[in-house]
Amino acid sequence: xxxxxxxxxxxxxxxxxxxxxxxxxxxxxxxxxxxxxxxxxxxxxxxxxxxxxxxxxxxxxxxxxxxxxxxxxxxxxxxxxxxxxxxxxxxxxxxxxxxxxxxxxxxxxxxxxxxxxxxxxxxxxxxxxxxxxxxxxxxxxxxxxxxxxxxxxxxxxxxxxxxxxxxxxxxxxxxxxxxxxxxxxxxxxxxxxxxxxxxxxxxxxxxxxxxxxxxxxxxxxxxxxxxxxxxxxxxxxxxxxxxxx
Amino acid sequence: xxxxxxxxxxxxxxxxxxxxxxxxxxxxxxxxxxxxxxxxxxxxxxxxxxxxx
Numbered sequence: 001x002x003x004x005x006x007x008x009x010x011x012x013x014x015x016x017x018x019x020x021x022x023x024x025x026x027x028x029x030x031x032x033x034x035x036x037x038x039x040x041x042x043x044x045x046x047x048x049x050x051x052x053x054x055x056x057x058x059x060x061x062x063x064x065x066x067x068x069x070x071x072x073x074x075x076x077x078x079x080x081x082x083x084x085x086x087x088x089x090x091x092x093x094x095x096x097x098x099x100x101x102x103x104x105x106x107x108x109x110x111x112x113x114x115x116x117x118x119x120x121x122x123x124x125x126x127x128x129x130x131x132x133x134x135x136x137x138x139x140x141x142x143x144x145x146x147x148x149x150x151x152x153x154x155x156x157x158x159x160x161x162x163x164x165x166x167x168x169x170x171x172x173x174x175x176x177x178x179x180x181x182x183x184x185x186x187x188x189x190x191x192x193x194x195x196x197x198x199x200x201x202x203x204x205x206x207x208x209x210x211x212x213x214x215x216x217x218x219x220x221x222x223x224x225x226x227x228x229x230x231x232x233x234x235x236x237x238x239x240x241x242x243x244x245x
Numbered sequence: 246x247x248x249x250x251x252x253x254x255x256x257x258x259x260x261x262x263x264x265x266x267x268x269x270x271x272x273x274x275x276x277x278x279x280x281x282x283x284x285x286x287x288x289x290x291x292x293x294x295x296x297x298x
Contacts, residue, residue, distance in 0.1 A: 053250040060264045103271045107264045114260045228279040238289040
């Protein structure tokens with residue numbers, strides 16, 4: 001695929017035709033990976049010698065936190081495409097991704113709090129990573145609310161794209177806070193390209209499968225929801241035409 | 246079948262319950278909205294086709 005052909009998918013009809021073909025496979029793969037990763041992690045992994053069975057929360061917390069940040073970065077890329085090239089599908093893809101990213105952020109925050117209570121002795125701490133994650137969640141809510149509040153789709157896409165650019169600071173901060181802020185409670189990354197720093201294989205393998213499941217679930221949901229947004233935009237245009245007639 | 250989760254059984258079960266509930270919720274809402282929009286769009290396209298005839 002060359003770069004020129006990538007822009008063909010900015011055509012709503014082409015996008016819907018293509019997703020008609022790929023969406024079933026991605027959805028099935030997502031369910032398979034998610035079910036395998038979570039069942040493997042919940043039923044077939046041992047307790048950690050310090051964390052006990054709470055280590056099983058890692059199979060939800062790490063993938064959801066990863067997707068919460070990466071969903072915003074995906075929205076950043078599609079927002080930039082909207083700003084530069086004015087492709088409606090890219091703006092609608094960002095809109096479609098926001099509720100999914102918000103749910104991932106809630107899962108990461110809730111599972112982190114449930115794990116933190118027995119391990120840290122508190123549900124919440126104003127730790128740099130936790131705080132930047134909470135702010136990221138508020139940005140998700142603001143982004144969704146802004147889309148809903150503005151009737152003109154192009155104006156909404158413009159304003160939400162700007163909001164997305166600003167919110168990216170907190171998405172990146174959430175990702176890298178553990179590396180340069182040492183005073184927080186949150187530990188370092190659970191996954192690393194450096195084998196020395198990685199968690200043990202017995203936890204790592206089901207975690208990778210679970211991450212694959214969350215990534216595929218996100219992709220499937222965003223493609224599915226983008227199709228809905230394309231149809232909703234068409235419906236909005238037809239309704240306006242009826243009102244003016 | 247259920248593994249022995251020891252003293253943290255409540256926390257682990259709660260984390261899985263809430264997370265799976267949220268995932269099911271976003272999937273369900275996405276499907277319901279897609280169906281509603283598709284139905285409304287079909288109706289609007291039908292009205293447009295009739296008006297043009």
